[in-house]
Amino acid sequence: MTVQQRTRGAAQCVDCGRAMAVRITSEETLLPIGSTDGCPCGGTEFRMLGE
Numbered sequence: 571m572t573v574q575q576r577t578r579g580a581a582q583c584v585d586c587g588r589a590m591a592v593r594i595t596s597e598e599t600l601l602p603i604g605s606t607d608g609c610p611c612g613g614t615e616f617r618m619l620g621e
């Protein structure tokens with residue numbers, strides 16, 4: 571767990587398309603920053619936005 575990679579980025583909710591800042595875990599799970607329950611729409615799946 572010492573490898574430093576990108577730990578934050580912008581992602582988009584798969585359900586509603588909302589863009590939000592996320593934290594990227596070591597398992598590449600995307601966790602919305604400041605919203606541990608996921609997107610306000612109820613979605614919990616996110617995909618990274620393009621660079």
Ligand SMILES: [Zn+2]
Binds near residue numbers: 584609610
């Ligand atoms: Zn959503």
